[in-house]
Amino acid sequence: MKSAAVTALLAEGGGRALDLLLPPRCLSCGSIVARAQGLCSDCWKALHLLGEPQCDRCGLPFEYEQIAHMLCGACLKDPPSWTRARAALAYDDGSKPMILRFKHADYTQAAATFAIWMQRAAGPLLEEADIIVPVPLHRWRLFQRRYNQAALLSQALARGAPGRMVPDLLLRQRSTPSQGRLTSRQRQRNVSGAFVVPPRWQPS
Numbered sequence: 167m168k169s170a171a172v173t174a175l176l177a178e179g180g181g182r183a184l185d186l187l188l189p190p191r192c193l194s195c196g197s198i199v200a201r202a203q204g205l206c207s208d209c210w211k212a213l214h215l216l217g218e219p220q221c222d223r224c225g226l227p228f229e230y231e232q233i234a235h236m237l238c239g240a241c242l243k244d245p246p247s248w249t250r251a252r253a254a255l256a257y258d259d260g261s262k263p264m265i266l267r268f269k270h271a272d273y274t275q276a277a278a279t280f281a282i283w284m285q286r287a288a289g290p291l292l293e294e295a296d297i298i299v300p301v302p303l304h305r306w307r308l309f310q311r312r313y314n315q316a317a318l319l320s321q322a323l324a325r326g327a328p329g330r331m332v333p334d335l336l337l338r339q340r341s342t343p344s345q346g347r348l349t350s351r352q353r354q355r356n357v358s359g360a361f362v363v364p365p366r367w368q369p370s
Contacts, residue, residue, distance in 0.1 A: 212260030281322035
């Protein structure tokens with residue numbers, strides 16, 4: 167038997183043994199599931215994956231099919247400074263437990279699954295991206311949390327994208343309060359001036 171086949175069989179056997187000792191858990195509710203980094207049927211049904219039809223700029227879902235490159239009312243009234251944005255999931259009762267576990271409870275194994283959903287949502291945007299840059303944490307927040315969830319997502323996302331990840335392109339130069347309960351306008355004011363491009367990445 168060829169060595170590659172032997173290696174594959176050993177890996178498969180090791181995976182099954184690990185599943186017996188530590189059964190894979192649902193990323194959201196923690197119940198036992200058949201596949202690692204997956205969801206149980208109830209939690210999967212509760213998710214609202216976002217996609218077409220949607221606003222060409224902000225990605226807000228439309229209820230009905232629209233003409234190509236259609237913008238939502240908010241983007242027409244007050245166009246954002248950025249060109250296009252996409253979200254993989256609606257942040258609601260179905261996705262909130264899973265996201266909070268990933269963000270605050272060391273459930274870092276969810277990054278691979280989240281990256282797959284993000285690739286689906288981003289579509290051509292990801293193919294056109296030259297670089298992938300995570301939002302940095304302030305050093306004290308990073309010390310408390312021990313990891314930057316945005317960096318984990320960027321790393322997983324970059325594995326299936328042509329663009330390379332540049333983890334230090336942005337630097338958070340001041341700490342900011344949590345944005346969990348802030349409105350969109352308050353969030354903009356909260357992070358205003360918080361990020362800078364380090365000298366090594368600035369054009370000479």
